[in-house]
Amino acid sequence: MEQILEMAKRAKMAASALATLSSPKRKAALLRIADNLERRENEIVTANEKDVEEGKKKKLSNAMIDRLILDSERISSMAAGIREIAEQPDPVGEVTRMWTRPNGLLVGKMRIPLGVVGIIYESRPNVTADAAALCLKSGNAVLLRGGSEALESNLAIGRIIQGSLSEEGVPEEVVQVIPIADRNAILVMVQLEDYLDLIIPRGGEGLIRFVVENSRVPVIKHYKGVCHVFVDESADLEMAQAICVNAKVQRPGVCNAMETLLVHEAVAEEFLPKMVEKFRELGVEIRGCSKTQALCGKDVVPVTEEDWPTEYLDLILSVKVVAGLDEAVSHIEKYGSSHTESIVTKDYANAQAFLRRVNSSVVLVNASTRFSDGQQLGLGAEIGISTTKLHAFGPMGAQDLTTTKFIIFGEGQVRTP
């Protein structure tokens, strides 16, 4: 308890120093971190091996072990991500608008850091580097509390980051990894409203609900991604099949994978049997509406009302034949999670209507839902995804870790009345 409070206090002081650190200084620190992560790769791998060994003893699933492993290639990719962030335009100090009032006051809005950000995450140790880099880029101090299964790896990465900061004359308290693995560390962290400005939990729904229910600090989060693809009447059906395969199969365990396929009834007969056959080959279980069952035979499991809002995170797919765009949009409104939806269409008006009417955080035309990701959208990396609309909505990059203050230049103006 005492230790985390101390870390938070030091973070707040460091944030104050960081807020006025010049852009080239922050960039140099980022590049130094990237270099040192590669140069000191062995330290990371050695620490990581301890985590992996421990994880195997604890019988973690293969998927979890896979997420945990850091090898030379993954470390290089971490460093590359940081270099990409370093090269991006600096969000801090950007004046986003400026206008003159009738009385001559020049009024502008300038981006400033939020202050201190807390990140609470599970297995993947690359989050440590990504989150630290995005916070540093945006002038925020960060407290990182990763999963117990990745503790040694996270601490090793944290040491290298702090060393790099010191080498560049940046206070090393800007990035701190909390060395305490148990859940009480989270409980302590989320009560520190006087020191933390924002908490971003990343992980399973259980972790996120735990953070939201206990936090006095503002939280930005998403619980789940129930992503939809709507294949419209005019869709290029080959394109539709390729997008659906990619959205469902390329990585089924992530939040931007498709969970529900909606098909316009006018093309259902031509599209669905082949699509379902393809999914069968790829090992995807289909849970379909009555029309899907009628078109695609008995291998289709009847879908239930509980399936529609379910995030399977697995090779399972809900399928519904709809009367058209209106029904597709209504279905998404009713069962969706405001995460990511895509329409496949050749019709201009329907593309525009879908974009306008679907208020999910990411809405695509003729592209896979898998692009709903900070890296893929050009943010360099992402600090998280928000499916609530306040402050940020969708994948969040460095710019989303800033706010704006009003700056006003006068020549002695006073107010009347």
Next chain:
Amino acid sequence: MEQILEMAKRAKMAASALATLSSPKRKAALLRIADNLERRENEIVTANEKDVEEGKKKKLSNAMIDRLILDSERISSMAAGIREIAEQPDPVGEVTRMWTRPNGLLVGKMRIPLGVVGIIYESRPNVTADAAALCLKSGNAVLLRGGSEALESNLAIGRIIQGSLSEEGVPEEVVQVIPIADRNAILVMVQLEDYLDLIIPRGGEGLIRFVVENSRVPVIKHYKGVCHVFVDESADLEMAQAICVNAKVQRPGVCNAMETLLVHEAVAEEFLPKMVEKFRELGVEIRGCSKTQALCGKDVVPVTEEDWPTEYLDLILSVKVVAGLDEAVSHIEKYGSSHTESIVTKDYANAQAFLRRVNSSVVLVNASTRFSDGQQLGLGAEIGISTTKLHAFGPMGAQDLTTTKFIIFGEGQVRTP
């Protein structure tokens, strides 16, 4: 309870219809509201007279009665504010950025409404019209819960707004005034996390703390405004005196009035005695540091540690002589409320340093703190002021009631890897 829940449900449905209502439609509705408020002025005045009479029976202070009164002039000014909002560019649908990814995806960010906004406020009935207009402009439905002392006035304004919406074919549930005056209405409202996207409380610190402590819906708020003016060594001292008088005296009971004056020691002897004399004439009590006492004589009350963070909302002022910019900035960091601070200076570097280093929501050079106000800054009106950095910081206009979604145009792109 049941009634407020029903209102919230209807608001959510109305918000969904409103989100796709065209910009000219929303503009026409705003202009209709402005016209009808003026045309049906008598209804408002009659309702308002009941509130005022009731208020006098309850022995409300003169200041509260004054805030409550609506006359022809104030109603015209309400209508003028709405017309100004109507003429502003429409924030909804604005694409704030757009860029192309190497794979050809065209990625943009489009402004969309938040959904349903709840406003909880005290005496001033003009908030009903301002808040309704800003929400309508930004495509949000709104639930308005004003103070019991203004209930009849608020209901009358609400009826006129709903009538105007109907005349323009906009669902009247977009703007609803909660007709229940007791505090339980607030308690019910702040629990409706499934229907409300944001709550903005406006009023005294007690009301705001009550909302924050009980709300499950995100809250944007500010508790108090402890605003500072720093008179730098190089200040034009006449300008400094005019700014200080305006900031302290023009309307001492509001959050953007100056509460603390910081004076550079190099000009203290020249500036402070005259300034304090002027304040004395204007009836301002001075609570000064030892140097201020030494310079300005025995009428200066010794300031205490408790005074520095105090929002007097009255003709009282804390005064401190400081060694320079650094001490001024440190003092503001330690005792300020992140609301509004101003520097009076002729020095370019100090102006820039103050703007950069002070991270309050509004930072001014050579202008009165009283300009920290949505109307004054050109936002048309303000829905509130935020002194927390998440989502919005400073006076909030219609644009601050939106968020952005990602819109992505593809030609069949799928993700690898």
